[in-house]
Amino acid sequence: MTGSRIKRIFGNLPDDIGAILLYNGSEPHQDVNFFYVTDLTKGLFENSAAVIYPDGTGTIITSKLEEESAGKSPLNLEIFSSKKEFRECVKKALDVDGKIGINFEDMPHLSYRKFKYMVRGRKFVDVSESLEKTRMIKDRTEIERMKKAGKIAAEALKAMTESLREGMAEYEAAAILIYEMMKRGATGPAFETISSFGENSAEPHYTSGERRLKKGDFALFDFGARYDRYNSDITRTFVAGKADKKQREIYGIVKEAQMAGIDAIRDGVAGPEVDAAAREIIEKAGYGDRFIHSLGHGLGLKVHDGGGLSPRMKMELKENMVLTVEPGIYIPGYGGVRIEDDVLVKKNRAEVLTEFPKELIEL
C-alpha cells in the first residue's frame, strides 16, 4: 500500500528526482506526507524523517523512543540516538543519483537550511504540489478510515443532541461532542470545535464561548473526528424550540443549495460547476452576498487538504477524491445556517460519508 502511494508521488514528478526527503519536525510542524508514506497511525515522530524512492521503497529515520511504533510501517527502519547519527542516516539514505525532492510547503526554513548543509552540493526541488495532488486521490485504506471518521462524527452529533437543552453553554456542547467522538474511537477532534448559538452562528470562524442556548436560537455545530490521522468535518444547524418563518426560509435555502451541490458531483466535473450549482440557489433566493466563502475544500490527513469547490479554483473532480460541501447564509447580528457533509467522489455520483438527517431539527 505505501509502495503504491510512493510510486504515485514519483509518477506525478519529472524523472530526474532520485529521492524525496520528508521531515516531520517539532510541534506544530508536522508533515502529513511523512504519515502518508509510512502509514504510521500511532506515535508522534517529532524530528523524524522518511526518505522515499521511485521504486516504491523507503526508509524511516527515527529515534529509539519511536522504535516500537515505527516497526508497524512496511518501510525500512534506521534508528538514531544522537544528532550526529541522524545526519549520517540522512546522508546515507540520500546517497542516490538525481535531485532531492523536498516539501517546501511544510518544511520549516531552518530545517531546510540544515538539510541543505548536510548534503551540500545536492540540488533540492519542491515536490509539494505532487504530494498534494497524489494525496487527493484516496486509496482503499484511506477511504475506510475516512468513512469511520465520518461515521464517528455523525453518531457523536446524534448523541450530543440528546443532551442539548436550553441554558447549556456553547463550550459544554463542544465538550460533549468531543467526548462522544473519543468514546467511539476518535483520537481527538479534527479541529477546534465550532459550537455557536444565536447571533454567534453568523460568524463562520467563531469557535465556542460562554453563550447559553435560548429558545429561538440557531445552534450551529461544525466539528469533526480524527481517526487513524484522517479527518471528518460536518456541520448541522438546529433551532432551539420552534423555528420561525425566517429561520425556516433560510434553512430551506441552504439545505436546497447543499443538496444541489452534492447532486452535481461526479467524476470529471469541474469544481466551479459544483460551486455554482449550490451558489445559484442562494443567489436566486436573494442571499448571494451572505454566502461569504467557498462551497467546500479537500479533506484527508489535513482538514483543509488539497483542492476545493469555489468559483476560482479550476480543478476537475476525480473518482476517490473526498471533499466537503458546505454552503451557508450568514446575517450579522442575527445568525447563520450552514450544512456540511463530506463526500467521496464516485464515477456518477457522490457518496456521503457523514450520514445525518438534513431536515430542520427543532430541539
Add this chain to the structure above:
Amino acid sequence: MTGSRIKRIFGNLPDDIGAILLYNGSEPHQDVNFFYVTDLTKGLFENSAAVIYPDGTGTIITSKLEEESAGKSPLNLEIFSSKKEFRECVKKALDVDGKIGINFEDMPHLSYRKFKYMVRGRKFVDVSESLEKTRMIKDRTEIERMKKAGKIAAEALKAMTESLREGMAEYEAAAILIYEMMKRGATGPAFETISSFGENSAEPHYTSGERRLKKGDFALFDFGARYDRYNSDITRTFVAGKADKKQREIYGIVKEAQMAGIDAIRDGVAGPEVDAAAREIIEKAGYGDRFIHSLGHGLGLKVHDGGGLSPRMKMELKENMVLTVEPGIYIPGYGGVRIEDDVLVKKNRAEVLTEFPKELIEL
C-alpha cells in the same frame, strides 16, 4: 503589554534589525509568536502576518474574516481582501530601514521564498532564538493564563478519578479528561492525552487505546489544558486496587525524585543541577537506566517550549520561567510511573501551578 513584549524581543537582538515579520501560515504551521505579540486569544488567523518594530508598535495584516477578532489586539490593523493586497500591506509594513527579522524555525520554506521575493533585495535574518528566549520569561498576563490552565487540568483530573473504574477503556478516561477540562473553560486539550493502563504505562510516548483497566494496573495520565492559547501539562500515576510492594517502591522513588527536583528550583540555578537533584535519587535506587528522558521542558504557548531540565541543556533558570518537572521509571512489559507538575520559577523557590496530591492513590 504587547508593547513591552515586542521591546523585549528587540532587546535580545542586534540593533540593525528594523522590523520583524511574523507569519501565521495554514494549518498546521502556526507561529505562536504571532499570538504572543498580538495577544489575540481567539481566532485562527491562517495566512495572517504581524510586523513589529523596535519601538514596541506593530501591524496585524489579516483578512476580512478575522477583522472582528483582530480588533481585540492593541496593534494596528490592515485588512486585505486579495493576495495582491496582502503583498502590498506586507511591503508597506516592511518599508523601514534595517534588516528584516524572520522566524526561521517556524516559517515554512515556501513562505520564506515568497516573502523574500516580495521584498527582494532586503536582508532577512533569523530571530527565532530571540523570540524563544523572550517568551521563556512570562509576564503577568501569561502567568495568570498558565495558572488557570494548570488549575483546569488538576480539577479535571480530580473529576475524572471519581468516575474511573475497573473495565473502563483508556480512550474513555481520556475522553472524560477532555470533557472535564472544556467544561472548565479550556479551549481543548494541550496535546494528545496520554491515558495508559498496565504495561502500556511503560511507554512514555503511548497515547491511549482500547486497553481496559484491571485490578493491579498502573493507570498513568499525562495531559493538559489549553486556555487562552497557553498550555498546562500534568502527569499522575494511580494504582487500580491495592498497590503491591514493587509498585509502592517505584512510586515512592519517583515521588521523592520529583519533589527533590522541585525543591532545587530557584532563580539563578543551572538546569542540569535541577535535573541531577531528581536523577540522583532514581540512580541511587538502582533505576537510573529506567529514567529515559529529561526531567522537564519549558512550557507556554507551545507544549515543548524553550529550554528544559536535562543533563545536557546548559540553561540558567530565571524568575518567571515556567517548566515541567517530570521524572519517571519505565519497566518494559511491566509498567511505568511518572509524576509531573508545572512550576513557575520564583526568586527562592518554585510555585506549583498544577496542585494535585502526590501520595499514591489506590483507586
